[in-house]
Structures are given as C-alpha cells and as structure tokens.
Amino acid sequence: MTTILGVPAQALSGQLLLGLINGSFYAMLSLGLSVIFGMLGIVNMVHGALYMVGAFTAWMMLTYLGISYWGALLIAPLVVGVLGMVIERVFLRYLYEVDHLYGLLLTFGLTLVLESMFRYNYGASGLPYPIPAALRGGNDLGFVYLPTYRGWVVAMSLAVCFGTWYLIERTRLGSYLRAATENAILVEAFGINVPRMIALTYGLGVALAGLAGVMAAPIYQVSPTMGSNLVIVVFAVVVIGGLGSIMGSIVTGICLGLLEGLTKVFYPAASNVAIFIAMAIVLIVKPAGLFGREP
Amino acid sequence: MTDTASAAMLEINDLNSFYGESHVLHNVSFHVGRGEVVTLLGRNGAGKTTAMRSILGIVPKRCGSIRLCGKELVGLPRYQIPRLGIGYVPEERGIFASLNVIENLLLPPIIKKGGMELEQIFALFPNLNERASTQGTRLSGGEQQMLAIARVLRTGAELILLDEPTEGLAPVIVDQIELAIRTLKDRGFTILLVEQSFRFASKVADRHYILEEGHVVDMIPNAQLASKRAILNQYLGL
Numbered sequence: 020m021t022t023i024l025g026v027p028a029q030a031l032s033g034q035l036l037l038g039l040i041n042g043s044f045y046a047m048l049s050l051g052l053s054v055i056f057g058m059l060g061i062v063n064m065v066h067g068a069l070y071m072v073g074a075f076t077a078w079m080m081l082t083y084l085g086i087s088y089w090g091a092l093l094i095a096p097l098v099v100g101v102l103g104m105v106i107e108r109v110f111l112r113y114l115y116e117v118d119h120l121y122g123l124l125l126t127f128g129l130t131l132v133l134e135s136m137f138r139y140n141y142g143a144s145g146l147p148y149p150i151p152a153a154l155r156g157g158n159d160l161g162f163v164y165l166p167t168y169r170g171w172v173v174a175m176s177l178a179v180c181f182g183t184w185y186l187i188e189r190t191r192l193g194s195y196l197r198a199a200t201e202n203a204i205l206v207e208a209f210g211i212n213v214p215r216m217i218a219l220t221y222g223l224g225v226a227l228a229g230l231a232g233v234m235a236a237p238i239y240q241v242s243p244t245m246g247s248n249l250v251i252v253v254f255a256v257v258v259i260g261g262l263g264s265i266m267g268s269i270v271t272g273i274c275l276g277l278l279e280g281l282t283k284v285f286y287p288a289a290s291n292v293a294i295f296i297a298m299a300i301v302l303i304v305k306p307a308g309l310f311g312r313e314p
Numbered sequence: 315m316t317d318t319a320s321a322a323m324l325e326i327n328d329l330n331s332f333y334g335e336s337h338v339l340h341n342v343s344f345h346v347g348r349g350e351v352v353t354l355l356g357r358n359g360a361g362k363t364t365a366m367r368s369i370l371g372i373v374p375k376r377c378g379s380i381r382l383c384g385k386e387l388v389g390l391p392r393y394q395i396p397r398l399g400i401g402y403v404p405e406e407r408g409i410f411a412s413l414n415v416i417e418n419l420l421l422p423p424i425i426k427k428g429g430m431e432l433e434q435i436f437a438l439f440p441n442l443n444e445r446a447s448t449q450g451t452r453l454s455g456g457e458q459q460m461l462a463i464a465r466v467l468r469t470g471a472e473l474i475l476l477d478e479p480t481e482g483l484a485p486v487i488v489d490q491i492e493l494a495i496r497t498l499k500d501r502g503f504t505i506l507l508v509e510q511s512f513r514f515a516s517k518v519a520d521r522h523y524i525l526e527e528g529h530v531v532d533m534i535p536n537a538q539l540a541s542k543r544a545i546l547n548q549y550l551g552l
Contacts, residue, residue, distance in 0.1 A: 205404060208402045209396055
C-alpha cells in the first residue's frame with residue numbers, strides 16, 4: 020500500500036475529497052455572506068438557518084408534494100430568496116443607518132426563531148433525504164472512490180460560485196452592485212433604484228444558502244440545527260478571505276475545506292479548530308483578510 | 315430680482331434644508347433657464363453644495379419647492395429625481411474604485427433619448443478612450459474630473475449639476491474643463507455650476523447667484539460682473 024508522509028494514500032485522498040465537499044459548501048455559503056455584508060453592511064447570522072430552510076423546503080416538497088430533488092433544486096432557492104427579501108423589507112432595511120451590531124443581533128434572533136419553529140414541528144433529530152436516482156453509485160478513480168453525488172456537489176458548487184463571480188464582476192448589473200457597495204447615495208443620484216437592488220441582492224445571497232441547503236440534504240441529514248453548526252465556520256471563512264471579497268470567499272472556502280481534511284489525516288484531534296487557528300494567524304498577519312483591500 | 319420662471323428649466327422657491335439640528339439653507343430661491351449656465355458663488359460653507367444636494371434629495375431634510383420643467387421634485391423617491399433629466403457631477407467626483415473607466419462611464423443608466431454617443435464623449439475627452447480599462451481611481455485628478463463629467467453626458471440628462479469641477483486641478487486641466495463646459499452649452503445643455511473660483515465662473519456662466527450663510531443675497535448677470543466687482547469682492551471676501 021502506498022503511503023504519503025507515513026499516511027496511507029487512500030486515507031489521504033479520501034479525506035481530501037471530504038474536505039473538498041465541505042469546502043464547496045463553505046464557498047457557496049460564504050459567497051452569499053460576503054456579498055450581503057459588502058452591500059448591506061449586515062452580518063447575516065441567519066444565513067445558516069436559511070440554508071437549513073432550503074434543506075427543509077426540499078424535504079417537505081418531496082414528502083408532502085412528491086416534488087423531486089431536481090424540482091427542489093430550482094424551487095427551494097426561490098422560496099428562500101423570497102423569504103429573504105421579505106426579511107430585508109420588513110426588518111433589515113431599518114438597520115442600515117445604525118451600528119453593524121444591531122443587524123447581527125436581529126439576524127441571530129431570526130435564527131433562533133426559525134430553528135425553534137422547525138424543531139417544534141419536526142424534532143431535533145435528522146430526517147433522511149434520499150440521493151436522487153440519477154446520482155447514485157460512484158466511480159473508482161484509482162486513487163479514491165468518488166461517489167457520483169459528491170462529485171456532482173463539487174461541480175455544481177464550482178459552477179454556482181463562478182457564475183456568481185461572473186455576475187458581479189463582469190456584468191452591468193454587477194457593476195451597479197459594486198458601485199452601490201462603494202457609494203450607494205451616488206448610485207441612487209444616477210437614477211438607479213438602490214432599495215430594490217439591495218432587496219434583490221439579499222434575496223440572491225440567501226438563495227445561494229437555500230441552494231446549498233438542497234444540495235446538502237442528501238449528504239448531511241436534514242435537521243433544524245444543521246445550519247448553526249456550519250455558519251460559525253463559514254464566518255471564519257469570510258474573515259480569512261477578506262470581508263466583501265467574492266473571489267476571496269470562493270478560494271478560501273475550498274482551501275479551508277481541504278485544510279480541515281488534511282488535519283483530519285495528520286492530527287485528527289485538531290480538525291475542529293484548524294480553521295480557527297488559520298483565522299487567528301491571518302488576522303494577525305493580514306487583518307483585512309487574504310483577499311481583502313487594506314483600509 | 316425679476317423672475318422669468320415660466321421659461322425656467324429649474325425653478326427653486328423657498329428652499330430650506332437641514333442637517334440634523336442645523337438649518338443650512340434659508341428660503342433659497344433661484345432659477346435656471348433652459349440652455350443657461352448659472353453659477354452659485356459663495357464662501358466655504360455658504361450652502362452651495364447643500365443647494366445642489368437638495369435638488370437631488372440627498373440631504374436629511376428639505377422643504378420648499380424644486381421644480382424641473384414644472385414638475386415638483388420634493389417628495390419624490392430619490393432615485394426618480396435624476397430620471398427626470400438631471401446629471402450629477404459631485405464635488406468629490408465619485409469615481410468608483412471597483413469599476414474601470416469604461417464601467418464608470420457606462421454606470422448611469424440612459425434616462426432619455428438624445429444623450430451623447432460614446433464617440434462624441436471621447437472626442438471631447440480623448441484621455442478617457444486611451445485609459446478605458448484602467449481602474450477608475452488610478453486616473454489623475456483631472457482625468458477623474460473629466461470622467462465624472464463624461465459619465466452624465468450619455469444619459470440624456472438635460473440639466474447638469476457641476477459641483478466645483480476645477481477644484482485642485484492644474485491650470486492646463488482647468489482650461490480643458492472650461493472648453494468642455496462651453497462645448498456642452500453649445501450643445502444645448504443647461505448647467506448649474508457651483509464654484510469657488512469666480513474667475514472661472516465669469517468665463518463660462520450667464521448669471522451668478524451669490525450665497526451667504528444659506529441665503530441668496532444677490533444675482534449678477536455676467537455682463538454686469540465688471541461693474542459689480544467691488545460688491546462681489548465683499549460677498550466673497552476676496
């Protein structure tokens with residue numbers, strides 16, 4: 020059996036694959052958080068809960084309405100996006116003028132409300148969601164066995180991340196968004212409906228979380244707290260990547276997933292804290308984050 | 315002051331503006347006729363920039379009447395005001411760092427037909443064409459000012475609000491800006507100009523309103539500027 024640095028190659032590549040999958044979720048979630056913080060200045064604590072709502076929407080659609088994974092992949096992000104726009108219009112828009120802390124507290128409160136609602140109705144234990152038939156099975160790539168669904172998650176996540184990056188960095192709509200992030204008042208003084216754009220941006224950001232939730236449902240179980248466990252790590256990713264940096268979120272998300280995987284191979288005890296150690300080091304060396312613009 | 319308000323493109327009556335507790339503009343009234351270049355002159359803090367920002371609704375509180383071609387602007391949502399035909403060139407220029415020159419130029423949406431074509435804009439400001447893919451804030455101060463003016467020309471806005479376009483610029487650049495303003499006037503644009511430099515204002519404007527501590531204290535047609543030089547110096551503290 021081949022070994023690398025005294026570790027079986029199979030174990031190493033297995034953990035790296037797992038890290039890549041976790042990293043895919045980190046990237047998709049931190050992307051939305053980053054866009055939202057850049058544009059609204061809201062530290063969106065409810066992001067994890069909305070990821071959970073995405074997963075539950077998929078589960079409920081399958082259980083009650085018989086709508087398949089593929090339908091959920093399309094509809095659940097829309098549901099979460101609309102829910103997000105309602106949250107923005109009803110609550111968040113009153114907080115833009117005040118300290119970031121208020122936004123954090125409000126979205127944290129919303130998290131508790133959403134999680135409690137689902138725990139009350141569905142209990143705390145996870146509900147299973149089947150892998151869609153077309154994505155069952157897997158392939159032995161020689162160095163690692165790749166379950167088809169996991170390959171699909173990685174590919175989809177890369178496509179979604181790149182698509183979002185392209186939308187923001189290379190399109191006209193994206194140039195409005197970047198400009199409004201810098202100076203919303205001036206963009207409004209050019210005749211662009213900034214309040215509507217802000218609502219749509221928030222909707223888009225949380226729709227990404229909803230989509231990640233649907234994709235996560237067959238891998239992790241669907242449970243009310245599935246988002247809370249993730250959101251702390253995702254915040255660390257955003258801080259390391261640099262608040263507001265799109266590319267930073269994507270690259271850092273994937274890299275930190277891999278770092279976590281590697282730690283599991285070489286020093287499993289540290290795997291839960293590896294990301295936070297990385298965060299501490301980055302904050303000391305480069306406080307604006309790896310891809311952040313220095314103030 | 316006699317009022318030719320019926321022909322006015324922009325007509326402001328009894329405008330009062332506030333920043334929190336401080337009352338910045340007091341019953342300000344003035345008008346700008348179609349095709350005119352009108353300046354607001356005054357010392358620092360006289361309320362010139364506030365008057366301009368009040369037109370666009372970007373002050374915390376304002377009351378009175380601001381009409382553009384007869385349509386009342388006070389009470390409209392902020393983003394709808396420019397859509398009626400106003401292009402804004404802010405004092406700080408407002409070039410976006412995360413956008414390159416061409417993205418900055420194309421940012422303000424087209425609001426009406428009849429705006430200038432890109433080729434015409436590049437003919438007016440050739441530097442911008444050469445630096446199209448440069449990050450906006452890497453341009454020199456003069457080029458940023460040109461970009462700030464250029465970007466409101468293609469939108470179809472007929473009234474342009476220019477806030478201190480010559481501030482901090484080298485004389486050779488100031489000459490270019492002057493030429494640009496003349497060209498725009500010849501093309502039929504209406505311009506409201508805020509200036510500290512009365513010399514520059516006298517070269518491009520038809521009329522001047524003098525602001526002092528938030529009040530309009532006088533209006534001087536450009537032709538009478540020479541004869542009113544003494545009183546003007548007193549206003550501006552020259």
